[in-house]
Amino acid sequence: MRTHSKETQSSLTPDLALEILKEGNERFVNNLKANRNLLQQVNETSAGQFPFATILSCMDSRTSAELIFDQGLGDIFSIRIAGNVLNEDILGSMEFATKVVGTKIVIVLGHTKCGAIVGACNNVKMGNLTGLLEKVMPAIESEKITEENRNGSNPSFVNNVTKLNVQLTIERIRNESQIVSELEQQKNIKIIGAVYDVDNGKVDFFD
Numbered sequence: 543m544r545t546h547s548k549e550t551q552s553s554l555t556p557d558l559a560l561e562i563l564k565e566g567n568e569r570f571v572n573n574l575k576a577n578r579n580l581l582q583q584v585n586e587t588s589a590g591q592f593p594f595a596t597i598l599s600c601m602d603s604r605t606s607a608e609l610i611f612d613q614g615l616g617d618i619f620s621i622r623i624a625g626n627v628l629n630e631d632i633l634g635s636m637e638f639a640t641k642v643v644g645t646k647i648v649i650v651l652g653h654t655k656c657g658a659i660v661g662a663c664n665n666v667k668m669g670n671l672t673g674l675l676e677k678v679m680p681a682i683e684s685e686k687i688t689e690e691n692r693n694g695s696n697p698s699f700v701n702n703v704t705k706l707n708v709q710l711t712i713e714r715i716r717n718e719s720q721i722v723s724e725l726e727q728q729k730n731i732k733i734i735g736a737v738y739d740v741d742n743g744k745v746d747f748f749d
């Protein structure tokens with residue numbers, strides 16, 4: 543499988559970009575890999591890069607976007623931070639990726655059993671981590687289903703907060719980045735939420 547060029551990147555639609563990621567995750571789940579020469583991709587990307595996707599995911603060691611979507615060098619802008627939370631720097635990175643470089647899709651990828659989500663649900667306070675976990679609070683406050691055991695020991699509550707955190711992050715991207723929002727409105731990109739299951743490797747894409 544060859545590295546994306548400017549021509550192949552430009553020819554992709556947002557829908558096709560999503561399909562490529564879905565097919566890649568299907569290969570990953572079935573323990574298959576596309577045939578790639580990574581050293582060749584190093585050479586092919588030495589003069590420039592033309593990734594087709596921008597993925598905001600957690601720093602969790604089990605959630606490498608390139609691996610779980612079976613992509614190669616030069617295919618993905620991977621933005622990783624605990625709890626896949628959003629800040630100004632990440633928004634700026636997304637604007638660069640979509641407007642300047644031309645990626646066709648933005649994925650906000652949460653995952654099951656996320657330590658940052660569990661920590662936020664338990665109201666953990668620890669140094670600079672405190673401010674990061676506070677960014678998950680809107681998702682916790684938005685979870686209205688769980689009436690008891692609203693903490694990190696309740697898997698159902700944690701899962702609900704994980705999904706809401708993804709959804710609210712997407713809302714923030716649209717509200718806080720005019721550049722990315724306009725690209726979506728013009729149908730030049732898609733913004734999609736998803737959750738990766740650390741038990742089976744499958745990515746559940748939101749509608």
